Amino acid sequence: MKMHFGFKILCAILLMYVAVFAFLTPLSPALLQSDLSEIQPGEHTFTLTGYNTHFDGASTNALYLINDSTLSFPCTIEEVIDHSHLRARVTLPQEIHSKAFAFVLNNDVDGTVFLESPLKVDGFSLNSQLQPMEMPRFQQREASFFSYPYQPIIxxxxxxxxxxxxxxxxxxxxxxxxxxxxxxxxxxxxRDGDKAAVMxxxxxxxxxxxxxxxxxxxxxxxxxxxxxxxxxxxxxxxxxxxxxxxxxxxxxxxxxxxxxxxxxxxxxxxxxxxxxxxxxxxxxxxxxxxxxxxxxxxxxxxxxxxxxxxxxxxxxxxxxxxxxxxxxxxxxxxxxxxxxxxxxxxxxxxxxxxxxxxx
Amino acid sequence: MAVSLFTEIRLLLGKEWKSEFRRRDHFAALVIYLLSTLFICYLSFEKIADGQTWGALLWVTGLFTSFNAMHKALDSAQQPQLLHLYTLARPSAVIVSRCIYHALQIAILNVCSLFLFLLFFGDAVLAKMDWGQLITGLLLGSTGLGITLTFVASLAQKTGNGVGLMAILGFPLVIPLLITIVKFTRLAIEGVTWASNGYQLMLLAVLNVLAIVLAYLLFPYLWRE
Structure with missing residues (x-):
């Protein structure tokens, strides 16, 4: 029997490549949660938890609380606790656009990460006619050729x-x-036709x-x-x-x-x-x-x-x-x-x- | 051969019917089997409170009865006599007539089973049921079981260990059919419209066609030994 080496070598190389990248590539950074559950107009201090993020390794962390893609409130970062925790402060006005809030964080290591936060909103007056604010613009991080997208639960x-x-x-x-x-x-x-005798x-x-x-x-x-x-x-x-x-x-x-x-x-x-x-x-x-x-x-x-x-x-x-x-x-x-x-x-x-x- | 395939099938069906009529005790045995199975179900379940159990139990008993109905296809004692007969007929006519015969037999048994279900368990859970759908499902399920099991029985019979292999080969092969028919029956009992039960109906038809096509294509390789 002929020996086929080619496909075996290809198989070994492919599976080694897969094993190395599938196990060694870290999951993309993401924001997991904030300890902010209920917000009113005024000042709030909160802790933000990230996953695979580098809050402490980054030179600057820019954090915003975004309201319905129209208003953005810059947060002041009080303390970077470790690579995945930081404490920040934000001041919110009386009038907001809608009840949908999201955190956006950008730094030079992790790029931009989002967290849509199910916040309980209380004491604001909703005004959908508010003049949109200029949204923070971040430079896109250069995409690596392979990364695992962060998915909740998975x-x-x-x-x-x-x-x-x-x-x-x-x-x-x-x-x-x-x-x-x-x-x-x-x-x-x-067998051929009816010739049952033909073995x-x-x-x-x-x-x-x-x-x-x-x-x-x-x-x-x-x-x-x-x-x-x-x-x-x-x-x-x-x-x-x-x-x-x-x-x-x-x-x-x-x-x-x-x-x-x-x-x-x-x-x-x-x-x-x-x-x-x-x-x-x-x-x-x-x-x-x-x-x-x-x-x-x-x-x-x-x-x-x-x-x-x-x-x-x-x-x-x-x-x-x-x-x-x-x-x-x-x-x-x-x-x-x-x-x-x-x-x-x-x-x-x-x-x-x-x-x-x-x- | 001057006789058409159609005539051959008709003649073979007539022969199956005659031999069945001559051995009426076979069919009576099947009915007794069905009756005692359902009586045991009745004694052990006491009453069935929901449509899902009703439909599932109907098909579980239907499945076991169908396997029992295959005794004739498995009976190797009459093989020499059949061999002689089958040298006269085309294999495709043989398998088609056998499939039709067993499908009819199983359909009749399942209708009996339905009556016994109504007798033992009443129709309290069937208040919303669409009878048209239930009967359609009963017929399509019976033909699917009949065709698949006829083929498996002819295969198992060739191994010389027919009865033992019949269950091992047959049960896995009827799983898709059974999943579909149980779901169809459950929805029919819940009283959904034909349109919302359409997927199941289509699947049942596809599975029936698939089984008969495969049996038709593969049987010629199987029967002549």
């Missing part, structure tokens, strides 16, 4: 995007490979059957990995290891379908029969996988991004920087799946040859 777990999603792509890739081989088994294993050539069919079985087996491994990474992610974002979501239950159903495929394979002794029957079942299984994972979730409400009003991941990723890791991760894992398949196939061949020698 937070650091966004790194899982690079592991969880490629698992499913790889599973689909392997299961489709398995389907193609199963179709070949059926086509090559066909099919086992050496023509067995390699395809081996490939179908091995790629489905490796696909099952990626299905398990996808379920596990998904379950961990669900624990930290949805608060539970397992929940009623069509994609979760669909994935488990796919796992059961393919488990049945292997039970079917193992329960048939006669080889020719085994090839044919398992190929037929595999075609059913693969089409069912598409129904369960691609069709059914579209018609059911669920928790995954892009469903039931949840934004899809492409919407978080405004500057497409997530893709610079996500695409290499997908390709890398598909190559890894193919690599695993390759090794398993060679092991199976050696085992079969070994058995032939014994007989």
């Amino acid at each position: 937070m650091e777990s966004i790194r899982n995007l690079m592991w969880h999603v490629p698992m499913w792509f790889t599973m689909f890739f392997l299961m489709i490979m398995s389907l193609v081989q199963s179709v070949k088994v059926l086509l090559k294993g066909q 099919i050539d086992p050496d023509q069919v067995r390699p395809h059957d081996n490939k179908a079985a091995v790629s489905a087996a490796v696909g099952m491994v990626f299905c398990i990995l996808g379920l596990v990474t998904g379950s961990v992610w669900a624990r930290f974002t949805w608060g539970t290891w397992w929940t009623r979501d069509p994609q979760l239950n669909g994935a488990l159903a796919v796992f059961i379908v393919y488990a049945a495929y292997f039970i079917l394979r193992n329960s048939i002794q006669q080889e020719e029969n085994k090839w044919k029957l398992s190929a037929i079942y595999n075609i059913f299984a693969c089409i069912l996988m598409f129904v369960l994972l691609m069709v059914l979730p579209r018609f059911t409400e669920g928790l995954h991004p892009g469903k039931s009003g949840n934004p899809a991941f492409s919407q978080y990723d405004l500057d497409s920087s997530l893709r610079t890791i996500f695409y290499p991760a997908t390709v890398g894992f598909i190559l890894l799946g193919y690599w695993m398949y390759h090794i398993r196939l060679r092991i199976l061949k050696i085992e079969q040859e070994h058995e032939n020698l014994l007989v």
Whole structure:
């Protein structure tokens, strides 16, 4: 058998690149909260909490309280406590534009960060005809080629995007490979017309059957990995290891379908029969996988991004920087799946040859 | 072969019906199975307070009855006789007639099951139900189960360990159908309009078509041994 080194090297490089950037890139800085809950006209002192920010490392921190994108009130920073905490003071007038307030902070390290604050507004007179003030203008920080967007709730777990999603792509890739081989088994294993006496050539069919079985087996491994990474992610974002979501239950159903495929394979002794029957079942299984994972979730409400009003991941990723890791991760894992398949196939061949020698 | 596919299917259906009529005890056994399952449900549930449980239970019993209805397709004792018959007919006619036959059988059983449900559990939770939708769902669900299970039964029967493998191979394959039909039934019981149940109806139709197309395409590889 020819050795293919190229794709293995590519796979290793891609996955190392993904591992380094996915784990070492810090999350983009963001403002988490302020201890200001209720505001009236007059002076307020408050503490602002940031995430991954560098309040103490920056040369200047400019902080504003913005009212409905029309009024801006500069805050005086009294004390920078540490990299993520600072105390500031702001004076508010009697008349404001609306009840919507947001903090905007700019410094030379973090760039500009926002916090839309659900403040309880009391004692102001609302006037929507107020003359708009000039908004503070900040210089845009130079964007690095890759950064993780800060998302509430998801937070650091966004790194899982690079592991969880490629698992499913790889599973689909392997299961489709398995389907193609199963179709070949059926086509090559066909007898000519009614001449039942003509035996099919086992050496023509067995390699395809081996490939179908091995790629489905490796696909099952990626299905398990996808379920596990998904379950961990669900624990930290949805608060539970397992929940009623069509994609979760669909994935488990796919796992059961393919488990049945292997039970079917193992329960048939006669080889020719085994090839044919398992190929037929595999075609059913693969089409069912598409129904369960691609069709059914579209018609059911669920928790995954892009469903039931949840934004899809492409919407978080405004500057497409997530893709610079996500695409290499997908390709890398598909190559890894193919690599695993390759090794398993060679092991199976050696085992079969070994058995032939014994007989 | 001068006989058209259509005629072949009709003749094979007639043959299935005759053999069924000759062995009336088979169908009676299925009805008794259904009756005792529902009686056990009645004794253990006592009453069903919500439509969701009602619909789910209807389909769970429907599923198990359908698996039992496959005994004929699994019976390898009559295989030599069938082999002779099938050398006379096209495989596509064989699978289509078998699918139609089992779909009809399961539909009849599910209608019986519906009557027994009404008898045991009453129709208190069904006040808002859209009967048209329920009957449509019952028929489409039965045909879907019939087609898929007929195919799985022919596959399992070839392994020589039919009854054991039937459940293992069949249950995963009917999951999508079952999810859809249970949801369709729940919405029908809640009395939503046809339009808001349209997705489920469309999915049911698609799953039915998918099952019959796959069975039609793959059966020729399966039957001749």
